Amino acid sequence: MKAAGVIVEYNPFHNGHAYHLEQTKKITNADVVIAAMSGSFLQRGEPAIVSKWARTKMALAGGADVVVEIPYAFSTQHAKMFARGAISILDALQVKEICFGSESGNITPFYHALQERTTRMEALNQALQQKVETGVSYPKALSDAYKNIGIDNLDLSKPNNILGFHYIEQIQEQGSNIQAHTVERLNAQYHDTTFASSSIASATSIRKHLQKSPIEDASEVMPLATKMELQSYQQTYGLLHMWENYFHLLKYKLLTMSAEQLRGIYEAEEGLENRLLYAIEQATSFENFMQAIKTKRYTWTRLQRLCLHTLTHATKDEMNLADTAPYIRLLGMSKTGQAYISSIKKNIPIPLLSHSKHSKHSHPLLDLDIRANAVYYAILPEPFRSQALKQEYVQHPIRSNI
């Protein structure tokens, strides 16, 4: 059996994701598609709007055969570390090809840019250094530096392009044989906040919509399974997870921390800790807290990740524990997915976990995942909060009948 991989967040799963899975099967001619998915917290440093279990169900209904979790220590990181974790998981699961969405749908500029970077590292670093010194954010400096040294046929200011670039970089760095493909994203920009067409919309625009409007009104841009999962989640728990729901915990947390303790948190650097501790006192919402700490030098995403690591108390020591994923948490499988996992089980070089507690396997990064999940569920009303916490320990992978 041949497996292809995709690296996803499904926040939530929408029609564009269904198209991506369809194209992945078509281009790679794979029997199974494995989705390496962020868990409770995502790459931009925010909570997923519904639990990883609800999103796993959406993914299985939408065509994924296996869903595995990218550990917190990778899923909540800048593109390079995010890619490093995801690629190491897919490689361990014997994936032969991956397919990611990009603006152009052409893979050549990615390989080209990577090769150029290798041969022109010195010029690139020099250009990067110059840009950083002008005080702009690191992603902006990097994208400009690439342009400066003539790597200009790949727009690295686009999030999907940056991620794709690092996927390929990580395949090479980790000595993997995975082959990379890309499909053109349909009609939607990554960060669009309004629906671009009647059936395709970005996850960002869908979330934006869900903040104010009923799920029903976004029916056309998402599969029925997504709509039903979202509605059921909202009805049961009375909420979708957004940063504002966590602000009271973040405020409590920061008000009980010293600058010294905050300095131990991952991504708390260069005096940022004093900025946070000062701004939190009079901040009345997450939005106005972020506005208060924002500067030209740090992107919203960078600061949002720092807030997240503060909320989960993810320390520098913990986050730097592993270069690649030290285990794989299995979240769900289709029938085909189950057959595939059975066939490769003995050859997976790292532990494959079907639940997080009472397992023979233990790892400090798994403790961090458990803690992050506890924080994720901390805003649910009782008895759901306690139930979700327990489920997180004992839940076996979801097995779909497809």
Place this chain on the structure above:
Amino acid sequence: MKAAGVIVEYNPFHNGHAYHLEQTKKITNADVVIAAMSGSFLQRGEPAIVSKWARTKMALAGGADVVVEIPYAFSTQHAKMFARGAISILDALQVKEICFGSESGNITPFYHALQERTTRMEALNQALQQKVETGVSYPKALSDAYKNIGIDNLDLSKPNNILGFHYIEQIQEQGSNIQAHTVERLNAQYHDTTFASSSIASATSIRKHLQKSPIEDASEVMPLATKMELQSYQQTYGLLHMWENYFHLLKYKLLTMSAEQLRGIYEAEEGLENRLLYAIEQATSFENFMQAIKTKRYTWTRLQRLCLHTLTHATKDEMNLADTAPYIRLLGMSKTGQAYISSIKKNIPIPLLSHSKHSKHSHPLLDLDIRANAVYYAILPEPFRSQALKQEYVQHPIRSNI
């Protein structure tokens, strides 16, 4: 001017407290009565139902001339440390006599018990050791041990008697000349949960009442000023402060702490940390969490204090910083109180603070007070949470016109 002192919590100020102040003036013939009052958190390890500012107003209206705050590091402690902080403050404020409530209203047994303890220390310690080994709580063992060696004309199982005993002990230990008096408590047991008479009720029974019933219905057992302060607080903020309001924060806090971090918290001893971390996962309320961690060995109060120190992150290092109060925070004064404070100002041996921030004085215990206050207000809705936090820093003592 002659000053008398009382040591109080006023949670809330009721008719029994008014009687106590009246009797104190009468017995001591003092010009001013100074109340050393717990701040946001109290001796039994729980939040005060309304802020220290609201309680200061009640106290001034009820006859106190000066209200000062017992710092968190003393106000949330077992009787001996509580007494140590309070007595050191009153002594610094040149108080000549104190008066406390007790069951009998007779001071002789207190002085007698203290003297007996001094002369029969060895026998007492032996009896105490034996009682502790039977597995009962420390306060119970202590009260039994005193009985065992024949000190039986003072019932040390009564909270007011225990406190009174330690006030006198601390006066002696600190080499103070303060003279102690006691008045008999009227018609109400310390922990009564129902109103014992039509006009006198314990603070415990009043709080119990307020959990379920309107403030109006408790009008007869409290002065009008208390009723108005309570009603105004509840109308403005939508709540009175009870442990249950803080449970979501305590749960979040414990779920993001390691056993090692919890061991650094004051009063986390003898494996209690594992007990807490295990029980919190499935606890759905503060009440059922406490039931889950309760044992014969630890009193409810002892465990409640541990929960409080966890919530405020009060560490062993911090709580052991000072033997006596290193500063005095002034909360309120009557006209007479202002005149008295002016007259002794130059002779107060420790800093007298009129607000906590931008003051020339700084002390780690003051930082702890500020943090504890931030936690206290963390459950208020915005914008009140941020406003209360700011007020806490800049609020000058309340000056009444009486």
